[in-house]
Amino acid sequence: MTAVEQTRHLATAIPGPNSSALIDRKAAAVSRGVGTTMPVYAARAGGGIVEDVDGNRLIDLGSGIAVTTIGNAAPRVAAAVAAQAGEFTHTCFMVTPYEQYVAVCEHLNRLTPGTGDKRSALFNTGSEAVENAIKIARSYTRKQAVVAFDHAYHGRTNLTMALTAKSMPYKHGFGPFAPEIYRAPLSYPFRDAEFGKELATDGELAARRAISVIDKQVGADNLAAVIIEPIQGEGGFIVPAPGFLATLLAWCRDNDVVFIADEVQTGFARTGAMFACEHEGIEPDLIVTAKGIAGGLPLSAVTGRAEIMDAPHVSGLGGTYGGNPVACAAALATIETIEAEGLVARAAAIETLMKDRLHRLQADDDRIGDVRGRGAMIAVELVKSGGTEPDAELTKALCAAAHAEGVIVLSCGTYGNVLRFLPPLAISDDLLHEGLDVLEAALRHLS
Structure with missing residues (x-):
């Protein structure tokens, strides 16, 4: 298998034509009860990137919901x-x-x-x-x-x-x-x-x-x-x-x-x-x-x-x-x-990087009510400005904006207002920063 290039790249709009065709096939063949988060279909993945069937390369901050912790298709x-x-x-x-x-x-x-x-x-x-x-x-x-x-x-x-x-x-x-x-x-x-x-x-x-x-x-x-x-x-x-x-x-x-x-x-x-x-x-x-x-x-x-x-x-x-x-x-x-590969220590390093970025963002935006988590399991709880009321709509909009820009993020929480980050431990610091740059820009746009 050829290694997946470790850069974010949008060859088409999200979703592209091949993913769109598969979305139609899913609707005709798969139970409606099986939902999907992203409107793209994966073709390859490795490191911190998922490549879809249209050639888009997306930054992976979800790891298939914490499954591909060591990276997708890890060599061993x-x-x-x-x-x-x-x-x-x-x-x-x-x-x-x-x-x-x-x-x-x-x-x-x-x-x-x-x-x-x-x-x-x-x-x-x-x-x-x-x-x-x-x-x-x-x-x-x-x-x-x-x-x-x-x-x-x-x-x-x-x-x-x-x-x-x-x-x-x-x-x-x-x-x-x-x-x-x-x-x-x-x-x-x-x-x-x-x-x-x-x-x-x-x-x-x-x-x-x-x-x-x-x-x-x-x-x-x-x-x-x-x-x-x-x-x-x-x-x-x-x-x-x-x-x-x-x-x-x-x-x-x-x-x-x-x-x-x-x-x-x-x-x-x-x-x-x-x-x-x-x-x-x-x-x-x-x-x-x-x-x-x-x-x-x-x-x-x-x-x-x-x-x-x-x-x-x-x-x-x-x-x-x-x-x-x-x-x-x-x-x-x-x-x-x-x-x-010392991945326990790598998870701790990811925590330091992500919390540093997110705490700085929180200091400038009171809609980030809380930054929490450990290792490569980090979350921000989004609230309405000026208080602690959960803001599920902002969370949904932020996820959609990130997805459109080629960043895989997930939401969670009883109130639907928590953005969760589960990057693979194989991801580079550069991709982490780029993914957070996209989220920061989207959050400012949604103000």
């Missing part, structure tokens, strides 16, 4: 996938197992926070891994209830829709949902500031608020698990106040409740640590991973304390495609790339 991954596909593509690990699955689990047990004896199990998607983490927790505790948090996103299957907070587009019209799911208040520093500085900055205080709700509405004797994203993804890249996660974990340990960290979006160097939990110094009972685990191939995992992971009966966990050998080969190459 591409080579490993080709080699494994030439050997065998599937046998089903539950029928005739293979070393690649075991090797991925060994690496997960080594890399995830915690020094004790650990086990892992592999699946296909983040939603599937979340469901299995709940199954494991229920098997271990022999309790049923599960607590998730405000603004949470955990997936689109029935159980994970119940865990997810946002109705449209994820839950609307798709119920009834799985029972025994409860919700507690998250630490959301920017919004908690409306209730006082102490709540916004004191994570322990915010955790006590959540624990009070859990005690009253569920009760520890009924609670199998608490599941939380260490940094929320779809909810708005919300970073809880320091001490929030640690206080929750301590309460879970005291009450025989399994603490599940959903690191689907935050794992594998994305936040400037291999896993986001490391920033808070916590060791979850179970960690759910997917997205960045395999360089773009479908793979997910649950990793955790051995006594919890071994609680389900033999054959209680599994799935026909879980831990596919080609995906496992990609995961091993992804982990090798992260470690060999």
Whole structure:
């Protein structure tokens, strides 16, 4: 494969004629329920660029929603996938197992926070891994209830829709949902500031608020698990106040409740640590991973304390495609790339660059209410000038303007007013600055 030129280039208007033709074909062939963010169709991608079928080269600040963390078609991954596909593509690990699955689990047990004896199990998607983490927790505790948090996103299957907070587009019209799911208040520093500085900055205080709700509405004797994203993804890249996660974990340990960290979006160097939990110094009972685990191939995992992971009966966990050998080969190459190329440090460097630019922009524009995030997982929360009221319309317009100029950006947040940045760690500083230049110009134009 020829390397993709690492420059932004608009050969046509967005979308071009070839993408427009494919948009028409999609409308005739694909369910209307499958939406798309960008009006372009990809042909090639690599580094910090996605090239479309019309020859437009777009700056990638989305990484396929945090999947191609190490860069698209990363050399080690591409080579490993080709080699494994030439050997065998599937046998089903539950029928005739293979070393690649075991090797991925060994690496997960080594890399995830915690020094004790650990086990892992592999699946296909983040939603599937979340469901299995709940199954494991229920098997271990022999309790049923599960607590998730405000603004949470955990997936689109029935159980994970119940865990997810946002109705449209994820839950609307798709119920009834799985029972025994409860919700507690998250630490959301920017919004908690409306209730006082102490709540916004004191994570322990915010955790006590959540624990009070859990005690009253569920009760520890009924609670199998608490599941939380260490940094929320779809909810708005919300970073809880320091001490929030640690206080929750301590309460879970005291009450025989399994603490599940959903690191689907935050794992594998994305936040400037291999896993986001490391920033808070916590060791979850179970960690759910997917997205960045395999360089773009479908793979997910649950990793955790051995006594919890071994609680389900033999054959209680599994799935026909879980831990596919080609995906496992990609995961091993992804982990090798992260470690060999120092990508944890690269994510931290991206944070410094992006926050410096965005904070300077915030100082000149009060519509940027908050700049937050860690590593290459950065967000700006957009508000109406002079206050903190969410501005979803500005966010939508800003995304559209960036897309038209060849910059891939994504929005998120319960209120639809958060612009999120998930650049691949292979992106150059020049492309990052250029992408931010485009956004800055668009924001000024929209004033």
